[in-house]
Amino acid sequence: MIRTTFTSRRALLAGAVGGPLVMALGGCVGQSWDKLTGTSLSIATGNRGGVFDRYGNALAAVLEERLDGVTVTAHNTNASLINLREVAQGTSDIGFALGDAAADAIRGTGPFADPVDLVALTRTYDSFVHLVVTADSPVQEVAHLRGRRVGLGSRGSGTRLVAGRILTAAGIASDEVTGTDDSLEQSADGLRRGRLDAFFFVSGIPNTAVTKLSESVPIRLVDLGTLLPELTEAYGPEYTLGPVPTSSYGLPRAVDAVSVKNYLVVHPDLDEDLAYAVTRVMFEAQDRVDRISPQVRQPNLGAAIFTSPLPLHPGAERYYRERRQ
Template sequence: MNVSPRSTTSRRAFLGMAAALPSLAVLPGCSNGSQRHRLTLASGPVNGPYAIFGKRLADVLERRGDGITLQVRTTSASVENLRLLGSGQADLAMGLGDSAADAVVGLGPFPTPQPVTALARVYLNYTHLVVASGSPVRKVADLAGRRVSLGAEGSGTAVVGERILAAARVSRPVRPSRLGLDESVKALANGTIEAFFWSGGVPTSAVAGLAQRMPIRLVPLDGLAAELSRAHGPTYVGVSVPAGTYGQRAEVPTVGVPSYLMARPGLSSTVAYEVTRAMFESRDNLPGPESPGAYLDERYAIGTGVVPLHPGAARYYRSVYG
């Protein structure tokens, strides 16, 4: 499906719109524990990067004593998370930027627009297309007719994988599997699949662990970010996995997609402000990728494209920018 690229909104416009909305100054009663805010965060698979980030954020919030308790719910990740957020079954959610943009406007896996907002652009994900080092697959087109894991059902990885296959104009359909990261790693190791997609920070520990057990290779995805942006909007950027990340000698061009921390629009503005503030003030205690990608940097955090910032988050950024 080809969609006209979505227009982006400037930092000034985001903060200006949010400034017109009311927000509370304090969390009433939080200092003495008389009022608590219990939130649910839709994260990702058990032991995955989103779930680990969510657990660390929950620990940070608990230690701060601001009256905010965070329950982390494991999921298949982005698409499921955004559906939970849109239906009000989650207060916060992790999600890939392209899936979040689809949710806002009602495209792809979202038949209607979802009521979702963003607290921050957290970090940049790198799309991995992993094969055994001896595989004949040298480019995406070589996947035609092969057994490929596109990512877990309901994950942002699956969305990216399907779009990459379409953008590369693979001549014959792949033989798809819907496996999460750990299952994909096991399946490649035992030969039941020939390749798998993964979208995450670099290095991703599960992929690095696989590289220690068997020689692997990343298939280059150069040029595809521009094609994806033309078809689906400007969320996609061209990036490279640094040399040596998984033992490879040279950097590997690929497609970058940002991860957002999302919130339901009805979340208290003050609670959203406090969660955003806690995240940035405690960034050294939160797990993030080692590669470049502006991890939890206020200068880039509001770059969420068509996904509107929550007013509470915008108030935090105004306090930082002055």
Template structure:
């Protein structure tokens, strides 16, 4: 798994390191806090950049001495693996993947529990997008049989949920021509007529889908019906969700599913550090940056922070939420 530091994160760190003749001493006192996000064309990446900028010492109401960096990755599973191995201090994950990892069930059955995984905050709903070319003749999940479909890269949360949804309709990867691409490359292949549909789990509007819809007629496939009703009963981390009309050009309102986007870390991270990071996340300056920076930023609120936890809170985050009166 490869991580790459964003230009935005590098700039924040460089600004701190260049500050005055005492830069060498300051470096020794700084805390570096990586945030594993996802592919650059998804929602995790820009949200991670906004948060990293806001909570870094150079950001609005940032944490003193902190250099936070947003890091691109393969997504939820990859981020949790990086936290477990010590390759990253924190990362974003779908709530279902975080639950499976901590409990050693589902995707993590037989792989052992990630017992040190801890929650910093629930961020916003992540919507299951099933994007298809408008001329591909796909009106339902069942119509994906025999089609060229990207289910995302191994290590992502999307691939897990894509397999669950396909399975609910009796479809396996043998029934489709599977590709393993992020939304950006999927959109490029769809524009070229080399792909019929792709799955993506993330907050809307997703940049890659917005860009695709601006140049190519697309549709979103509804994820509903008795198969989905049964699935909702079986997998409690799913919830019903709606994508409003014209979220993407020419696409009407559709019913689908959602999980929660969560910011997770390790219990090994210092309590004071995570407390200050959590406090900074809900500061007035960060609020302004999130509201202005991305549509999903508006949903990162103190009230939503403790919803659908699924795994234990980090002690530092828990202390802040209790002081803020949102957690007993």
């Protein structure tokens, strides 16, 4: 396996990385960003209707447009845990992942028995832990889930990981709820039809599936802010407070959710010029992504390098150094 030496973010921000900068994408004229003939890329996204899914499919289309000779496919998964394993094993080249699951993966903790080799191309946007109930539900706090039917997220998803941690923080044992492993769309339908009392999902806001649910059934989100101290004490700074405004889903009031960073992850062995090209398209073709998937959340250059504890891929580092000049 190829080993790469990674540069600290402080050095990157200071422009302290030595050596000349090589322009891998030539003049970037029109649709021809680079000559990478015969290359295929696979992107592991997430549940249908989620932001990972919407952004991942739009990004795949734009990468294929802008990178000559590159074929790009996006495929749905149950998201973070599966995506991390697929990228580490080479089944997928690029994967979306929640920061808490990615931290577990490289440390070999939580659902990962051993550390895995992963690096980041960028921090994308922050996701919010949704605990969705109907507007007239008696569930006012997480503790009220005891004895109820709850969608905990698909197996292998980051949602399921966070949901379990939140229940533990609230003092609820796993056998005190009737949990399902439904997908996001199945959970939304279950709440709509009365088969579920609540469901968890982790996503950027607004989430398309939750928005569609709110158009047929009045909903609200359960406040999770009071559990943040227990989560950070147990799992560290991967979790922060994330206010969700009323405008997101026509909510009766704003709530404090738990926020989690998101990363786009790759294997360290991904070709450096290819990683550079993908990173450049992500930031320099955002208008095209927006035309394909309007108002989808996209990475912000100011936050892109803050992927700790994952190191940045050298190809991504090169692009960020150039933008600093």
